[in-house]
Every structure is written in structure tokens, then in C-alpha cells.
Amino acid sequence: MKRSLRSLCLAGLLLALLVGSPSPSGAATNLTFSIFFPPTHAQAQAALDFAKEIEKRTGDTVRVTPFPGGTLTKAPQVYDGVVTGITDLGNSCFAYTRGRFPVTAALDLPMGYPSGQVASEVANAFVKEVAPAELKDVKVLYVHAHGPGLLHTKKPVRTLEDLKGMKIRATGLSAQVVEALGGVPVAMPQGGTYEALQKGVVEGTFGPIEALKGWKQAEVVKYTTDCVSVGYTTAMFVVMNRAKWDALPEETKAIIDQVSAEWSAVHGRAWDAADAE
Structure with missing residues (x-):
């Protein structure tokens, strides 16, 4: 009886240790995020909120470390930085590497965009619908664009x-x-x-x-x-390293896709609020 009780206690202790110990497969995925906007800019704040929302909805199984102000990769190097894995996520302008994105460049034409929200909706929908081959080396999370230039x-x-x-x-x-x-x-x-x-x-x-x-x-x-009739914009991307994206569990990908689908509009509203101010 004593031996059985001792064995039962030992088994319980082992089970408690196993349940309480973190599993290597359950370790958090850590991502870096290069943002070209200065940290006080409204668009940097929107990008930072995007990172926080991913952490929140994944229950901190994904953690994002942002680097605003171009401190990790400078604005023209953000996209290549994501492709080569210098950074996992990146936010900058397509136009900063002129000639590399001939299809998405069409978004920047002076078409009389009336607001950042409209420009962001158009830019995001365009990239989703057209799926330009020039962006195949990254995972495009979302696109946004400023109000009339x-x-x-x-x-x-x-x-x-x-x-x-x-x-x-x-x-x-x-x-x-x-x-x-x-x-x-x-x-x-x-x-x-x-x-x-x-x-x-x-x-x-x-x-x-x-x-x-x-x-x-x-x-x-x-x-x-006040030349709103010119109304050009500058389309901006938030993209992720392709290999890092492919390595994520499917449920995590679904969460990030869901947050991304909401965040183009978040940036659009932020553009318009800043313009109004």
C-alpha cells in the first residue's frame, strides 16, 4: 500500500513537471519590424499598433520588435532587407526604389485621390487583385497610401x-x-x-x-x-520575409492575415486625421 502510494505521488509529480515545463515547440516566434517613419509619426504609431495587435491575438506566441525611424534598415533598403532576412517585417514606400515596382507604380499616378482612406483602399485592393509578380519574393501583408500630395x-x-x-x-x-x-x-x-x-x-x-x-x-x-486636382499618392507596403512566413503554423498565418486585412484602413484613417490636424 505504501509502495503504491509512493508510486502514485511520484507519477503525479512527474506529470506536474511535464505540464508546467515549457515545450520547445511552444516557444514564441520573435519577429523584427523595420519602419521608416520616425517614432512620433502617426503612421509609425499605426504600424506599432499593428505589431501589438498581432501579439495580442496570437496570445504572445508571436512577438514583434519594431525598429522605427529607419534604425534597422534605411527607407530605400527596407524591402531588400526583408527579402534577404535582415529584418522579418518591413514598412516603406515602393517609390523609394524607383524602377523596381513598375506595376505598383501605377498607384502613384496623379489621379486626384481625395483622401488617405480612399488612396489606401485603392492601393490595398489593387495589390490584392493584381498580385504583381514583382512582389512574389515576399509575403505582402497590406498596402496603404497617403492623401493628396x-x-x-x-x-x-x-x-x-x-x-x-x-x-x-x-x-x-x-x-x-x-x-x-x-x-x-x-x-x-x-x-x-x-x-x-x-x-x-x-x-x-x-x-x-x-x-x-x-x-x-x-x-x-x-x-x-492647394493643388488637390493633381492628387498623387505614394503607396506604402508592409511585407514579411517569405521563408519566415512559410514557417509559421497555419492558425498563426490566419490571425496575421485577419489583422492585416483590417490595418490598411487603420493607416488610411490615420493619414486623414493627420492631414486634418
Whole structure:
């Protein structure tokens, strides 16, 4: 009887140890996330919230470490960083690697986008429907885009004659918009624009009006030309390393897909709130 009781206690103790011990297969998946926006920017906050939502809905079986402000990979290198595995997730602009994404570049045409929400819905739906082959080396989580790109300058531009010959910072197809309007395009990501305006390297920039606060450009420009009829946008991606995606359990993939399906609209609303402010 004593021997049976001792054996039963020992078996119970072993079972408790097995249940209480973490299983190697149940270890959390840790992901890095490169974000080109500065950490205080509304779009960086939206991306950070995306990371937190994934952690929440997966019960912390997926943990995301964000690197805003281009601290892990600079804006033009974010996509390649994801492809090569330098980072697991990445958020930047297609236009920052001009010529690499000829299909998605169509989204940046000056089609008179009225808002960030509309631009984000169009961009996300376009990439889902068309599934461009140029994006096959990553898992596309979602796409979003800013509201109407406007002209911000150090001196007033009220006519095409005023713009003629002015050096204007632009990216991707917006550089062609500058050229078509008579200006001189200077290709540059947003991160370098403040200094370029401050030092007179450029005399103006094309971008959503939120950039006056989000990138602090109101400190170095004095005028905005309300040219909504041009209404170009810049499509932006949130993508994941293909091998890292393929290694995830199916239930985890389903959760990330669900969150991603919601988050393009989150960014769209954030664009519009920042523009309004």
C-alpha cells in the first residue's frame, strides 16, 4: 500500500513537471519590424499598433520588435532587407526604389485621390487583385497610401510660371509630375527632406499636408499650394520575409492575415486625421 502510494505521488509529480515545463515547440516566434517613419509619426504609431495587435491575438506566441525611424534598415533598403532576412517585417514606400515596382507604380499616378482612406483602399485592393509578380519574393501583408500630395515651398507658387525651374523634392512618379509642371525634380526620401530644405538643396517638396507636422517641414517651408486636382499618392507596403512566413503554423498565418486585412484602413484613417490636424 505504501509502495503504491509512493508510486502514485511520484507519477503525479512527474506529470506536474511535464505540464508546467515549457515545450520547445511552444516557444514564441520573435519577429523584427523595420519602419521608416520616425517614432512620433502617426503612421509609425499605426504600424506599432499593428505589431501589438498581432501579439495580442496570437496570445504572445508571436512577438514583434519594431525598429522605427529607419534604425534597422534605411527607407530605400527596407524591402531588400526583408527579402534577404535582415529584418522579418518591413514598412516603406515602393517609390523609394524607383524602377523596381513598375506595376505598383501605377498607384502613384496623379489621379486626384481625395483622401488617405480612399488612396489606401485603392492601393490595398489593387495589390490584392493584381498580385504583381514583382512582389512574389515576399509575403505582402497590406498596402496603404497617403492623401493628396500637395506642393510645399519656401516661396509662394501660384502659377506654373512660378514653379518653372524650381528644385522640388519628389519620389517615384511624383518626380515626373514635377517635371511635367515645369519644375526640376530631386529624388529623395522624406527622411532627408528637412535638411535639404533647410540648406537650400531644394526649394520645395511634394507630399501630403501632414508632412508639415509629421516630418516637421513647416519649420523650413512657408507656403502650400492647394493643388488637390493633381492628387498623387505614394503607396506604402508592409511585407514579411517569405521563408519566415512559410514557417509559421497555419492558425498563426490566419490571425496575421485577419489583422492585416483590417490595418490598411487603420493607416488610411490615420493619414486623414493627420492631414486634418
